[in-house]
Amino acid sequence: MTALLDATDTQMANLAGLVESLRVAEATLSSMQAARDGLLAIAGRLAIEIARQGDHPDRGDHSIRTVAAEIAAVQRASDRTVERRMAAATELVDLFPSVWAAQGEGRISAAHSRVIVDAGSHLSDADRLAYAAILVPLAETESPNRLRPLARRIAERFMPTSITSRHRKARLARRVWVTTGEDGMAALHTHAPAALVHGMFDRLSQMAHSIRAHNLRAGRDARRYGREFDADDRTVDEIRADLLADLVLTGSPVAHDSADALLAEIRAHITVTIPVTNLTTSDDEDTDGDIDTDSDDHTDSGSHTVGDAGTDTGDSVSLRRPATRSRPGNSAHAGTALRPSPAELDGVVPIDTDTARHLAGNATGWDRVFTHPLTGGALTVDRYRPSTHLRRHLRARDTRCRFPGCGIPARKSDLDHTQAASTGGGTSDTNLASLCRRHHVLKHHTPWHVEQGRHGVLVWTSPTGRTYIDTPPAQNTVTFTSAAAETAPF
Structure with a gap:
């Protein structure tokens, strides 16, 4: 072993100091994240308290959305993100206080806390206490990745129902969704029974390897007999992705189609x-x-x-x-x-x-x-x-939901009258804007208020009186300037 063999005593001392400083920084960061979770949990409680005072039938849903939108706007974040953070913080602080305390003391990280909460969230109050007492010491010595299977294994011991009955319920949450990547790419995700997902991946892999092997054999035969050959140099990963796209976009869902093949x-x-x-x-x-x-x-x-x-x-x-x-x-x-x-x-x-x-x-x-x-x-x-x-004009102008921080495409959103038609608001581009269903409901059922100015500019006022301006996004187009402007100094 030659790594660091030539390092001087001073360099090794500096390295030791650096490692210790990073340990302290990480512990401090974990403590600050625990403090933020505490504040978010308090914000959630405040929203529920306000809702209970008015005996709201939505059980505080709109109040939580309103508070989340207020926090998100000042943080320049999505209110959906803040609401998810509020829910996660409430779960950690209220259901796993010993885990939250360990994170606040810097003994475990936020990632450790998330692993513990995810695996034990369905346990009863008494079982959660016993479960957390076992997991916290393990979290102090193991990485989150190593802790995850241990947490699932230990949580399973406390589960009041079998995995079979829980799986039947979990199947109801199966879904497919998309996340955007860079350079014109995106990822397609599916949440489905593990046996089916692994089976789908295995079949795609077998097909990809078969195509790859065929291509290699064809290439060798072509070179042996001096024939021209259009080489297919795709990797197995590339072939697997192409096969999935081909199957989904062109295949017919035989097992689910109607008698007259409407799905096809x-x-x-x-x-x-x-x-x-x-x-x-x-x-x-x-x-x-x-x-x-x-x-x-x-x-x-x-x-x-x-x-x-x-x-x-x-x-x-x-x-x-x-x-x-x-x-x-x-x-x-x-x-x-x-x-x-x-x-x-x-x-x-x-x-x-x-x-x-x-x-x-x-x-x-x-x-x-x-x-x-x-x-x-x-x-x-x-x-x-x-x-x-x-x-068509409004969807082209707005592109996305017009609530600050929201990115839901306009084609998936409602067209909302900024001033209600019932109070004289016109059905025109100066009084209509795209709002996703979530923020459409937020506008009508919470103290959030919006006014529309020239060129589709929306001025939102939050329940605490802060104002946020949302301008229609720049069109994906070209603009022109005169020759004088192009050569003008900065």
């Missing part, structure tokens, strides 16, 4: 926004920052498309760029070439230009969103196959 006719649908210049200029092409166009279209607006792209091949829409010399994005840095804005999925996830062009060419219909050439704001929307104009 369903096609996937997504919403993509594409700056019109991306349909003619690749983001991989080098440019000098100026894009030459020779279109005869008008020059008073840029444009981009909002598509509802399915898997069927349909009519494509002819799109033209403004007849100007344009610089994509913000041209504050004179002389700096900026890449065009990428296409976006649901107004949030950037996707590559090749995929966007493929979807544009095969989409059954597209919304064309004309934008202001300087501000990028949405001016008007038209469609090759028209539908309700105002609804």
